[in-house]
Amino acid sequence: QQQVKQSPQSLIVQKGGISIINCAYENTAFDYFPWYQQFPGKGPALLIAIRPDVSEKKEGRFTISFNKSAKQFSLHIMDSQPGDSATYFCAGSYGQNFVFGPGTRLSVLP
Amino acid sequence: NAGVTQTPKFQVLKTGQSMTLQCAQDMNHNSMYWYRQDPGMGLRLIYYSASEGTTDKGEVPNGYNVSRLNKREFSLRLESAAPSQTSVYFCASRMDRVSNQPQHFGDGTRLSIL
Numbered sequence: 692q693q694q695v696k697q698s699p700q701s702l703i704v705q706k707g708g709i710s711i712i713n714c715a716y717e718n719t720a721f722d723y724f725p726w727y728q729q730f731p732g733k734g735p736a737l738l739i740a741i742r743p744d745v746s747e748k749k750e751g752r753f754t755i756s757f758n759k760s761a762k763q764f765s766l767h768i769m770d771s772q773p774g775d776s777a778t779y780f781c782a783g784s785y786g787q788n789f790v791f792g793p794g795t796r797l798s799v800l801p
Numbered sequence: 802n803a804g805v806t807q808t809p810k811f812q813v814l815k816t817g818q819s820m821t822l823q824c825a826q827d828m829n830h831n832s833m834y835w836y837r838q839d840p841g842m843g844l845r846l847i848y849y850s851a852s853e854g855t856t857d858k859g860e861v862p863n864g865y866n867v868s869r870l871n872k873r874e875f876s877l878r879l880e881s882a883a884p885s886q887t888s889v890y891f892c893a894s895r896m897d898r899v900s901n902q903p904q905h906f907g908d909g910t911r912l913s914i915l
Contacts, residue, residue, distance in 0.1 A: 695843075697843075700841070722901070723901045723902075725903055727906075732908070732909075733908050733909075734805070734891050734893075734906030734907050734908045734909055735844070735891070735906050736906065737903040737904075737905075740901075740903060742901060780843060780844065787832065787849055787851060787857075789834075789844075789846065789904060791843035791844040791845075792843055793841055793842055793843040794841075794843055
């Protein structure tokens, strides 16, 4: 019940395209859903986050869509750029618990 | 503003050796965490400390010990290293244990055990 599933494992997108990463969770106690971006040799950094009482949150080219009834949420990267090439992790959290998905490796081709 | 600082960045150990990984944060955060990151498995919580003087086990605590030395510092110790502990270790901190707050990560310690 703690698991957060994430797909796809890897994603290749052309510059200017839309990147979509999907996550699904089981624990209905989660009340905070962050996305982290990680570049090689660096630690994960918060990209964008959403609470379950909101269906969508947009920050620049990054949008989270949240479907509480389906227990699913997704990250959309519009106008993807080569600089977006990184590994992306979704997570579910409540209290001290942070459960991370296994990650998606995104490559944006120039 | 350094954020979360981890030392060392790289280390190679022999099986059975001991080692302490250091972590310090300068954001006056109350909660601190140790994770390990392995390919295809995301980040798994080893131990966390909700406040100075308290520590609790996470998902994969076996083979590790921690010390919350003060509010700034949280160390992770491997008493007798095993090849299965080869991984990248990340320390993170958060203002408080209340939800809706992100964790801030260091850049990791890459540990290889031969």
